[in-house]
Amino acid sequence: MKTLILKDIVKNSSSNEQGMVLFESLQNAYLSKDSLILYVDADLSMSSSFLNSSIGLFLDKYGLNSFKQTVKFKGSKNQFTRMADYISKYSALYPV
Known part of the structure; x- marks a missing residue:
């Protein structure tokens, strides 16, 4: 199981563009049949735009x-x- 530290892969957690970076990492893990631990620092705030283009998109595509x-x-x-x-x-x- 791989650990993915959010602040190490994105520049910020407030834009759709950076949400897509996280989505790509999640998608790659899923397609490779890997599992990962997503570590989010306590002081990192995630905007709805960021979540929609990362977690939301993953839920739409893969459930x-x-x-x-x-x-x-x-x-x-x-x-x-x-x-x-x-x-x-x-x-x-x-419904996902």
């Missing part, structure tokens, strides 16, 4: 079960809550 099989999350409780809330709301709006 929630594939996300759960591919990505494990590591970070602060606050970051975990933000990510879980995003995925929950996204899944409710757009």
